[in-house]
Amino acid sequence: SQQGEEDPQALSIQEGENATMNCSYKTSINNLQWYRQNSGRGLVHLILIRSNEREKHSGRLRVTLDTSKKSSSLLITASRAADTASYFCATALSGGYNKLIFGAGTRLAVHP
Amino acid sequence: NAGVMQNPRHLVRRRGQEARLRCSPVKGHSHVYWYRQLPEEGLKFMVYLQKENIIDESGMPKERFSAEFPKEGPSILRIQQVVRGDSAAYFCASSPPQGQGGNSPLHFGNGTRLTVT
Numbered sequence: 421s422q423q424g425e426e427d428p429q430a431l432s433i434q435e436g437e438n439a440t441m442n443c444s445y446k447t448s449i450n451n452l453q454w455y456r457q458n459s460g461r462g463l464v465h466l467i468l469i470r471s472n473e474r475e476k477h478s479g480r481l482r483v484t485l486d487t488s489k490k491s492s493s494l495l496i497t498a499s500r501a502a503d504t505a506s507y508f509c510a511t512a513l514s515g516g517y518n519k520l521i522f523g524a525g526t527r528l529a530v531h532p
Numbered sequence: 533n534a535g536v537m538q539n540p541r542h543l544v545r546r547r548g549q550e551a552r553l554r555c556s557p558v559k560g561h562s563h564v565y566w567y568r569q570l571p572e573e574g575l576k577f578m579v580y581l582q583k584e585n586i587i588d589e590s591g592m593p594k595e596r597f598s599a600e601f602p603k604e605g606p607s608i609l610r611i612q613q614v615v616r617g618d619s620a621a622y623f624c625a626s627s628p629p630q631g632q633g634g635n636s637p638l639h640f641g642n643g644t645r646l647t648v649t
Contacts, residue, residue: 451635462623462640508574518627522574
């Protein structure tokens with residue numbers, strides 16, 4: 421079973437709406453990271469949140485981390501058609517180097 | 533500043549042939565990771581290398597797959613005697629040297645899409 425699992429698997433919204441994606445994991449982590457992947461491309465790092473942090477912002481992105489529930493959420497506010505992509509959470513395990521374990525991702529479609 | 537460069541972008545091989553995938557990390561990065569991605573799935577860790585050393589190959593099949601990151605030149609992921617099940621996108625990522633626990637994001641290349649016919 422995967423360390424990180426996102427839900428929903430797919431999300432379809434209109435431009436201007438907010439998009440929320442969730443991620444759950446199983447073991448203790450050092451940090452959790454969110455990445456974006458456009459079709460046919462590599463992953464682009466969005467935001468990293470450490471295990472001792474609860475919330476982090478970057479532009480229209482807001483990430484929360486609840487280590488007691490082993491879960492994280494990514495909120496994209498005021499979405500744009502250009503936000504259409506797959507979004508993955510990845511965990512770096514405690515005591516380890518930066519070997520990331522990825523979930524299966526959320527496919528976001530933002531319609532103009 | 534060049535990012536992670538992977539080549540080729542697309543590779544077609546017949547069953548039984550060898551596939552060689554190359555990855556040049558970001559300049560100054562000494563840590564390289566290889567991941568495999570099947571359609572509609574997340575990335576699966578294969579191997580983590582530092583210059584001239586394999587640190588963790590727990591995600592790499594024991595047979596037919598090998599990886600290296602020589603002192604000079606790119607990292608190479610080699611798949612011998614390819615089978616149809618090897619068809620996937622293979623991504624390389626790099627990061628700078630860091631302490632245990634690593635708090636640096638990975639920089640990914642655009643991947644090599646391997647098709648085995």
